[in-house]
Amino acid sequence: MMGGVWHRDTISWLIVAAALPAAVAAVGTFGPLALGHMLLALAVIVFWQLVFLWSRAQPVSPIAIVTAIAVGVLAPGEFAPWQIVLAASFGTVIGEQVFGGWGRNIVNAAVAMLAFLYFAFPQTTIPGGGQLLALAVIPGALMLLVTGVLSWQVVLSAVVGTITVSLGLGENPMTVFASGSMVFGLVFLVGDPVASSATRAGRWIYGFLAGALLALLGWTDTGFDGPQAIIFACLVASLLAPLIDAGVIAATRRFWRPYNG
Amino acid sequence: MKALRTLYGPIIDNNPVTLQILGICSALAVTTSLSTALIMSVALTVVLMAGSLTISLIRHHIPTSIRLIVQITIIASLVIVTDQLIQAFAFELSQRLSIFVGLIVTNCLVLSRAEAFAMHNPPGISALDALGNGLGYSLILMIVGFVRELLGAGTLFGQTVFLSVHDGGWFVPLNLMLLAPSAFFILGLLIWVIRTIRPAQVEQTDFVLEPEIGEKTK
Amino acid sequence: MRISLRRGLTVPFKGEPSQIVDRNLAVDRIGLLGHDHGPIRAEVLVAAGEQVAVGTPVYRSRARQELLFCAPVSGTVERIEIGARRRFVEMSIIADGEDRRLDFDTSAADTPEGLRSLLLASGQWPALRARPFERIADPDGTPKALFVTAMDTAPHAPDPAPIIAERSQDFARGLAAMLLLTETPVYLCQPDIEPLARSSEHLKVVRFTGLHPAGLVGTHIARLQPPGDGETVWHIGYQDVIAIGHLLNTSRIDPYRIVSLSGPGVDNPRLVQVPLGADLHALARPNLTPGAKTILSGAVTGGRESTFLGRHDRQVTVVPRAPARQHHWLIEALRRVQTAAAFIPTQALEQTLGSGAPVTPLLRALSIGDAEAAQKLGCLHMAEEDLALASYVTGGTTDFGQKLRRVLDELEAGA
Numbered sequence: 021m022m023g024g025v026w027h028r029d030t031i032s033w034l035i036v037a038a039a040l041p042a043a044v045a046a047v048g049t050f051g052p053l054a055l056g057h058m059l060l061a062l063a064v065i066v067f068w069q070l071v072f073l074w075s076r077a078q079p080v081s082p083i084a085i086v087t088a089i090a091v092g093v094l095a096p097g098e099f100a101p102w103q104i105v106l107a108a109s110f111g112t113v114i115g116e117q118v119f120g121g122w123g124r125n126i127v128n129a130a131v132a133m134l135a136f137l138y139f140a141f142p143q144t145t146i147p148g149g150g151q152l153l154a155l156a157v158i159p160g161a162l163m164l165l166v167t168g169v170l171s172w173q174v175v176l177s178a179v180v181g182t183i184t185v186s187l188g189l190g191e192n193p194m195t196v197f198a199s200g201s202m203v204f205g206l207v208f209l210v211g212d213p214v215a216s217s218a219t220r221a222g223r224w225i226y227g228f229l230a231g232a233l234l235a236l237l238g239w240t241d242t243g244f245d246g247p248q249a250i251i252f253a254c255l256v257a258s259l260l261a262p263l264i265d266a267g268v269i270a271a272t273r274r275f276w277r278p279y280n281g
Numbered sequence: 282m283k284a285l286r287t288l289y290g291p292i293i294d295n296n297p298v299t300l301q302i303l304g305i306c307s308a309l310a311v312t313t314s315l316s317t318a319l320i321m322s323v324a325l326t327v328v329l330m331a332g333s334l335t336i337s338l339i340r341h342h343i344p345t346s347i348r349l350i351v352q353i354t355i356i357a358s359l360v361i362v363t364d365q366l367i368q369a370f371a372f373e374l375s376q377r378l379s380i381f382v383g384l385i386v387t388n389c390l391v392l393s394r395a396e397a398f399a400m401h402n403p404p405g406i407s408a409l410d411a412l413g414n415g416l417g418y419s420l421i422l423m424i425v426g427f428v429r430e431l432l433g434a435g436t437l438f439g440q441t442v443f444l445s446v447h448d449g450g451w452f453v454p455l456n457l458m459l460l461a462p463s464a465f466f467i468l469g470l471l472i473w474v475i476r477t478i479r480p481a482q483v484e485q486t487d488f489v490l491e492p493e494i495g496e497k498t499k
Numbered sequence: 500m501r502i503s504l505r506r507g508l509t510v511p512f513k514g515e516p517s518q519i520v521d522r523n524l525a526v527d528r529i530g531l532l533g534h535d536h537g538p539i540r541a542e543v544l545v546a547a548g549e550q551v552a553v554g555t556p557v558y559r560s561r562a563r564q565e566l567l568f569c570a571p572v573s574g575t576v577e578r579i580e581i582g583a584r585r586r587f588v589e590m591s592i593i594a595d596g597e598d599r600r601l602d603f604d605t606s607a608a609d610t611p612e613g614l615r616s617l618l619l620a621s622g623q624w625p626a627l628r629a630r631p632f633e634r635i636a637d638p639d640g641t642p643k644a645l646f647v648t649a650m651d652t653a654p655h656a657p658d659p660a661p662i663i664a665e666r667s668q669d670f671a672r673g674l675a676a677m678l679l680l681t682e683t684p685v686y687l688c689q690p691d692i693e694p695l696a697r698s699s700e701h702l703k704v705v706r707f708t709g710l711h712p713a714g715l716v717g718t719h720i721a722r723l724q725p726p727g728d729g730e731t732v733w734h735i736g737y738q739d740v741i742a743i744g745h746l747l748n749t750s751r752i753d754p755y756r757i758v759s760l761s762g763p764g765v766d767n768p769r770l771v772q773v774p775l776g777a778d779l780h781a782l783a784r785p786n787l788t789p790g791a792k793t794i795l796s797g798a799v800t801g802g803r804e805s806t807f808l809g810r811h812d813r814q815v816t817v818v819p820r821a822p823a824r825q826h827h828w829l830i831e832a833l834r835r836v837q838t839a840a841a842f843i844p845t846q847a848l849e850q851t852l853g854s855g856a857p858v859t860p861l862l863r864a865l866s867i868g869d870a871e872a873a874q875k876l877g878c879l880h881m882a883e884e885d886l887a888l889a890s891y892v893t894g895g896t897t898d899f900g901q902k903l904r905r906v907l908d909e910l911e912a913g914a
Contacts, residue, residue, distance in 0.1 A: 023895015024510070026847055028840040030894070079837040100453070114466070120490075123841025140457035168846030213844050218859035220849065265860060269876070275855060488867035490838065491905075 028123055031169055032083040035208070038160030042204050043089040045156035049149055049200070050096035057104055058092035061133070064108035072117045081122045083129075086208060087112070090130035093153070093204050094247040095137050097144045107137040127258045128215045130208075134251045148246040153200020161207040170211045173220065174227040178210055181231025189235065195244050196235065205250035206231075215258040222261070222268045229264075230257035287409045291417040293479070297390045298421040299472045300482055304390040308422055309464040311381050315438050318426030320374050321381065324363050326415030328385055332356045333399040333411035340400050352395045353386070360385045390418060425467050433458030500705045501691065502722055506850045507710025508888065510654040512799055514817075516761040516768040518658055527594050529572050529776040530807030531557065533587035536625055537634045541587035549576050551592065554601035554621060554752045558587060563638060569622030571754035571775040573599040591807075594774075600751040608747055614679055618743065621752055625810065626739035629731045630720060631879035632911045636733045644724040645681055646734040647674065649689040650707060652714030653798035655761040656814055657770050659737050662757055663695055666741045669753075671696065673744030677735070678702055688719045710850075711800075717885035718853025725854075725880045732880075736811065756813065762799065764792040764817030777808045783817050791820040801887025801900060842866075842893040851888040854880070862889060865902040870909045878903060879910070 047055045065084040072078045091108065111133025116125045138146075164170035179197075186193035196202050210216070210230045217226040230253050238249030297303045304325075311321040335355050336343075343351050364382045368375045375382070385391060394414055399407040430436055435443035435452045444450025457463050476482045533539060540561040545551060551574065556567040574594040582588040603621050607613030618624045619638055627636040636642070649659050663670050677685055678701055689695050691708040698704045705723065707713050716734045726732050738756050745753040754774045761768035765786045773782065779794045795802030795816045796809045802816050803809065826834075842848070844859040852858045856877045864872035865886075883900030890899045 023893075024847075024891050025894070026843070026845050026892055027894025027896060028843050031843045031845065073833070073837070077836050077838050079840050081840075110466075114469075120838070120841065123843055136457070139460065139462070140455055142456060169843075171846060214841075218844055218863070219857040265857075269857060269860065273875070488869055490867055 029082065031213075032081050032086070032122065034167060034169055035164065036082055036085045038164050039086045039089045039208060041156040041160055042093060042153060042200075042208075045153045045200070046089070046093040046096065046149065049153055050092075050147065053098075054092040054096040057095060057099065058088045060101060060104050061091040061108040062088035064105050065112045065129075068109060068112045068117060069121075072121070078117065078121045083122045084112075087128075087130045087133065090204070090208060091133060091137075093149065094130075094134050094201055094251065095146060097146045099137065099141065099144055103137065103141055107133050107140065110136045123214055125214060126262070127255060128209050128212045131215075131251055131254050131258065134247070135255050138248050138251060146247050148202070148244075149200025149204065151198055151200065154198060154203040155200075157200065157203045157207055161203075164207070164211070169213060170207065171213065171216065171223050173223040174211050174216055174230075175206065177224045177227030178206055178231035178234075181228040181233075182235045183231075185232045185235035186239065189239050191235075191239050191244075193235070196238065199244065199246070201247045202234070202238075202250055205247070205254060206234075209250065209254045210257065212258075215261065217261045217264050217268075219265050219268045221272065222264045225264050225268070226257055226261050229260065230254060233257060284406060284409055287406055288413045288416075291410070291413040292420060293417075293475065294482075296417040296421065296475075297393075297414050298418055298468070299475055301390075301393075303393060304388050304418055305468070307381050307384065307388060308418075308425060308468065309461045311378060312422055312426040312429050312464055313433065313459055314377075314430045314436075315423065315426045316374060317377050318422045320367065320371065320378060322415070322419030322422050324367065324382055325385055325388065325391070325418060326412065328356065328359050328363055329391055329394060329411040329415045330408055331359050332391060333394055333407040334404050335359075336395050337399040337402060337404040337407035343400075348400065349392075349396070352392060352400075356391055356395065357386045390414065421468070421471070424471060425464055428467050429458045429463060433463075500703065502705060502707050504707065504709030504713045504718065504722075504853065506852070507652075507713055508847065508850045508892070509710055510800060510888075510891065512654045513763040514655065514761045514765055514768045516655055516657075516759040516770055518661065518770060520662075520757055520770045520772055522772045524771050524773060524782065525596070526572070526773050526777045526782060527596075528577070528591060528778040528781060529594065529774055530589055530591040530778065531568065531571075531776050532589055532805070532807055532809065533582070534803075535810035536587075539587050539635075540585045541581065542585075543579055543581065543587075543590075545576050545579075547576050547579055550574070551576060552599040552601050553754055554603065556620075556622065557590060557592075561585065565616070565619045566624060566635070566638060567620060567622050568625060569752065571752075573597055589807075602750050603746065603752070605747055605750050608676070609679070611679055611681075614676055617746075621746055623739070623743055623746060623752070626743070627733050627735050628811075629733050630717075630882065631726055631731070632907050633882035637731075640731060642681060642683055642733040643726060643730040644683050644732045645677060645685045646716055646719055646723075646732065647677060647685065647687045647737065647740055648714075648716045648719065648734060649687060649695055649737040650714045651813065652709075652711040653800065653814065654711070655759050655768070655816065656714070656798065657757055657759045660690070660692055660695075663737060663741070666745075669741045669744035669748060670737070671744065672747050673740035673742070674702070676743055676747060677740065681733075684724070686719065686723055688716070690714075712851065712853040712885065712888055715853055715885055717881045720880045721854030721856075721877070725877070736813070738813065756808075758808065758813050758815055760786065760815045760817070762795075762817040764788055764790075764794075764819055773808065775808065775810060779806060779808055779815055783815065787817065791822065793818050793820045798887070800891040801884050839897055842897060845892075847892050848889060851892050853885060858889065862886075862893075862899060865899055865906055866897070868902070868905060868909070870906045870913070873903075873906050874910060878906060 069080040073080055111129050115127055115132030116129040119125045165172055182196055183193040217223045233253035233256055234249050237252055238245045311317045336352055394411055398410045432455045434454055435445045443452035445452045445454050541558045542561050543558045545557050551570040553573050555570045557570050558568050560566040572594040574592050577591045577593045579590045580588040608617045625635050629636040674696055685702045687696055687704045691706045694704045712718050720732055742753040755772050757770055757772050760771050766788050767786050783794050793804055796805040797812045798814050799816045848858055861876045886899035886903055
């Protein structure tokens with residue numbers, strides 16, 4: 021069979037390329053600790069991918085690099101190595117591999133990994149990224165938008181959702197978008213093509229939900245909270261994504277019928 | 282021989298928690314420490330045995346249309362008695378178990394053994410079946426409680442095994458183990474291990490991803 | 500009526516054919532493929548070595564004895580292959596260069612019943628296909644609507660307008676026959692140009708604009724008259740309508756079709772006039788560029804590697820064959836046993852389905868063979884060609900057409 025370019029591996033290399041500037045900016049902002057976390061997480065993920073390749077013939081995927089970069093960007097705090105190993109094992113095995121690898125998962129593996137990390141070790145503080153990180157995400161995001169890997173409906177509705185709820189709470193939405201961790205999470209975690217909604221209308225709802233939850237969970241009395249908000253917003257939104265799809269399909273079935281006249 | 286099968290069947294091969302997936306709620310809630318898990322296991326086994334025995338003794342006299350109400354009444358009375366006994370003789374543990382002993386009434390395991398087995402079988406074998414199921418349930422609770430207490434606090438039955446950093450030791454307690462999701466994860470991993478050893482327990486999938494003839498993999 | 504389709508894709512592909520028809524090609528071997536018509540239990544009417552003329556019935560369906568399949572060239576039958584359970588697989592005929600054609604009796608063809616028997620007897624009936632399930636139309640059945648497809652948006656497809664303009668009398672006669680065949684609405688689906696026929700109560704001319712898959716009949720059916728519960732719709736291509744018109748005007752079969760010979764593997768991509776079932780290897784060999792090639796019957800999206808031209812295909816695409824690279828034995832073994840990689844939903848994939856249904860849930864349901872979910876998402880009006888673009892866009896490793904065929908077979912058996 022002849023094929024065009026959008027095979028799973030091509031897409032994953034594209035996302036890796038888009039995430040590399042953010043990785044460099046994260047190492048610049050947070051120091052060598054972030055790089056150490058990234059490499060450790062990458063080693064663990066690759067190990068588990070090979071285990072599942074051996075036991076279940078599941079093909080390995082370069083998306084491991086993006087997951088590792090996400091760990092470095094959103095969890096650069098003082099975590100001990102064994103904590104990173106545990107979280108990475110959990111995230112990749114339970115979040116991705118048991119379902120059949122990238123493309124068949126319900127939640128993003130990085131989201132599962134980071135949620136585990138935040139729940140298990142809540143005493144460690146996590147610094148949010150600054151404007152450098154936010155700017156480093158932009159070129160990658162544009163490339164993904166142009167190639168159609170990142171859905172513009174999700175990005176736009178997430179931004180609208182964040183702005184709406186932030187204004188509703190009486191806060192300044194620009195603080196959110198100035199935080200590099202938030203922008204990274206919006207583009208690479210909320211915008212993950214596999215974990216987000218599959219229908220066109222569903223994407224709008226899913227994006228808006230993720231953005232609204234981000235603002236709702238993030239704004240505290242002392243300002244904007246940080247990486248925890250984006251992770252939990254993304255987790256809840258991607259868990260609800262299949263339900264949103266089912267609702268959209270049930271509601272719009274009669275509109276696939278022909279035009280009248 | 283059949284009696285023996287009835288007794289040890291529910292421990293691994295027909296375990297109420299890992300195969301029939303019953304009684305999960307209490308399995309999550311009380312397994313933060315081994316002592317509460319043990320008390321809960323004993324309480325449930327006692328209620329299960331007494332309930333199954335009683336229902337089996339009067340099974341021919343229960344009218345079919347109201348049998349569920351009769352069963353629940355019997356089980357509820359037994360649970361109240363058990364709860365009072367625990368409050369009388371182990372008050373501190375009863376405080377920690379709070380409402381979960383009372384919630385044994387709602388535990389689907391108890392009602393399901395009564396309805397599925399005790400209603401149709403003589404008392405002796407019903408009691409054995411109840412004991413077997415109770416032991417199976419207890420086994421799972423103890424395993425989950427063991428993991429959660431050890432990794433969540435470094436203790437077993439309250440005795441320190443790993444000296445935690447709060448007391449000047451090396452062990453960093455895993456906070457996640459004290460939350461409910463950890464019990465789900467441990468239970469899930471346990472079910473995975475059991476079904477790898479006993480593949481007969483794996484359920485039939487509805488759909489299979491079929492390979493195609495001549496399909497290329499890039 | 501004009502319908503403009505917003506979703507579609509261009510498939511960038513080298514070797515665009517020039518629209519000048521080359522009629523000087525001699526084809527000395529043709530093949531009839533059982534694959535074109537679905538599983539037919541056949542009764543073969545000729546033997547190997549026998550002489551046939553254009554229009555000689557060579558096999559017929561066991562279930563419907565009047566449904567005949569006729570030879571498109573005159574010559575000698577070379578080889579007949581029957582598969583398991585008497586399913587017709589392949590028959591090849593060596594052409595002898597003389598164009599002997601049988602005469603058919605067209606006197607009774609001005610009544611619907613007479614027309615049907617003529618089409619059945621002359622082997623033209625298999626041109627009419629029915630959906631759902633994409634089988635040969637039931638000769639006793641009545642469709643809800645009949646679609647005449649006079650457009651083709653596949654990459655490198657021949658342009659229908661000049662072909663129809665050249666044979667306008669035959670096309671008009673064939674269209675009149677379609678109107679006679681059934682009382683239900685006949686839709687003539689054409690590109691956004693001057694109407695090819697006059698609209699009336701019975702014949703509705705619909706103009707479609709948009710990129711591929713706007714030209715696929717599946718898209719037209721979805722937009723105009725999707726078959727409901729227990730209903731069928733029929734469809735036929737414009738070149739087959741021209742052939743039927745020719746039969747009614749001259750009492751002889753027209754076995755020739757105009758196909759495009761294109762792709763990066765051909766040094767002179769153009770349109771050629773060949774008989775049905777032409778031997779593709781002999782056809783393409785004089786024009787190949789150097790290097791190993793794969794010859795597909797059909798477009799680059801959804802074409803099948805085949806020795807002979809498919810009955811319903813109007814294109815021959817020649818692409819370079821990737822050389823087999825020797826990898827380490829472990830890598831090769833791993834690659835062979837791996838389960839297929841999942842497809843990733845991208846914006847490009849959203850543009851590949853002609854009906855308005857959501858693409859990703861449909862492809863997921865087809866991947867696991869969930870017939871019920873696929874039916875709810877609207878797979879009954881589709882055939883393999885409607886998913887060819889989706890298979891192409893997701894990298895070509897998963898053939899969604901094949902998966903659709905499996906689901907349709909399951910639904911047909913259960914219906």
